[in-house]
């Protein structure tokens with residue numbers, strides 16, 4: 281693994297450490313068309329003021345937030361197998377947003393709305409506490425190098441904010457294929473007083489993969505090579 285410079289290290293008075301670095305990546309012509317054609321229907325503008333979710337989705341339904349959906353394949357699948365839930369999905373990577381817009385438009389998926397914006401800001405400035413029925417964070421960037429661990433999403437203060445935004449009984453579902461991060465997730469979630477592990481039947485603390493989360497191609501390949509994947513499902517007390 282090459283030791284690429286961390287852009288945040290070059291900024292002396294950085295105020296906030298981001299969990300992502302915007303990757304260069306070409307938005308393909310199909311994704312570009314999806315922005316034009318389907319953006320007005322599915323994209324929500326970031327504004328630092330409370331979001332009217334009923335107006336945004338055109339209905340009132342349980343609200344699940346997804347942070348960092350990548351190319352959106354799992355997101356589209358889950359929204360289709362859970363048509364009675366609303367999915368508020370955040371991603372900063374432009375081609376990924378284009379890819380999910382394309383899936384939503386072409387497959388007529390009505391229960392997804394998308395922010396192309398930092399999910400941390402959406403959570404902090406647009407959603408009140410106790411407003412979410414669930415949060416999905418699948419394969420968040422593991423930030424392998426020790427000096428980059430500060431960028432990991434799953435750390436105590438952010439998990440506390442996530443927990444406060446859950447309704448009582450709301451759930452937090454995480455998945456990762458990086459074992460040291462899985463252990464960190466388990467420690468951080470177990471230490472949060474508002475959360476309780478849904479898994480009591482085994483001593484590991486990790487959950488069986490919930491049926492709604494599809495196996496991605498990448499994950500399937502890893503599993504065949506003997507690599508692990510860890511799911512965690514905690515609930516707000």
Ligand SMILES: C[S@@+](CC[C@H](N)C(=O)[O-])C[C@H]1O[C@@H](n2cnc3c(N)ncnc32)[C@H](O)[C@@H]1O
Pocket residue numbers: 299300347348349350351354370371372373376397398399400417418419420421422496
């Ligand atoms: C390793 S990828 C995993 C993508 C997808 N969940 C999957 O399972 O394939 C992590 C994604 O999280 C996004 N991400 C990281 N921090 C974010 C943030 N604060 N807000 C929105 N997206 C974020 C990144 O842009 C990246 O696409």
